[in-house]
Amino acid sequence: HQDDLWLPGRVEAARRWLDGSPEVALHLAPTAIIDRYGHRVGRWNCPLPADKVLGAQFLLERLLVQNFVSVPAPIFRRTAWLVCGGMDEKLWYTADWDIWAKLASTGPVVYHDEVTTAFRVHGSSLTVTGSRDVSEFRSQMQIVMERHLPQLPASSRRLVEPTARASISVNVSLAAASGGDLKALVRAARVVFSLGPGGMRRYLRDSRLWERVICRLRAKLTGAF
Known part of the structure; x- marks a missing residue:
């Protein structure tokens, strides 16, 4: 995205990741969350073990619950991009989610616990307008x-x-709530509770709900959303 950032050390980290694991197709990492003015309001993590080679199934079991990959953070090989066919242009909102899943199918994945990028949250972002x-x-x-x-x-x-289906319903309800329908928050809570203890744990782990919501609340409270 044009309003996201690479932080100091990004290029060096990317080179180190690629050179250190030539067999890995997709490198993932957490990202700093910044507000409209560039102030840090949170950190967006992936629910993955760090510095371990992961297979497609391990990633998909978590990724299909929620797209927890920040757009500026991943590094992938050109060969993997060509093999998986690139982005689906019909997916104007979820093309990035789709491409992470496709890239994972081409080879191993590694998650690095290093923040070298920043993702900006603001009221005119595609997440909000879309x-x-x-x-x-x-x-x-x-x-x-x-x-x-x-x-x-x-x-x-x-x-x-x-x-995964519950997560989609929650995302829709949260979008409605951000548009002023506060009753949608009740609907979202009901959906989560309907999953039972095991499903709730999976949802809260993989959705990164608190990280996504709290950073936006911080930005709104300071007038920087």
Whole structure:
């Protein structure tokens, strides 16, 4: 995104990751969250173990619940991009979510616990403006989930699918709430509680809900959203 940032040390980290693991197709990392004026308001992490080589199934079991990958953070090889076919231009909102899943299918993934990028939250971002058409917003997320869910074995799908569908419903409700429909927050809570203890733990782990919400609240409270 044009309003996100590379932080000092980004290029050096990217070179180190690529040179140190030539077999890895996709390198992921956390990112700093900044407000409209560039002040840090949080950190966006991935629910992945650091510095371990991960397979596609491990990543997808978490990624299909919520796109927890910040756009400026990943590094991937050109060969992996060409193999997976690049971005789906029909996905105006979830093309990045889709491409992370496709890249993971081309080779191993490693998560590095280093912050070398910054993701900006503000009221005119695509996340905010794109979510105003609720039906299209939901459809964009469902397309990605349903496209990649069949890659998981049946035993994993039975666990992941209910949480992934609940996460989409929560995202839609949060979008409605940001537009002034505060009753949508009640609907979101009901969806989460309906998952039961195990599903709730999976949802809270993989959705990074608190990280996503709290940083935006901080920015709004200071008038910097």
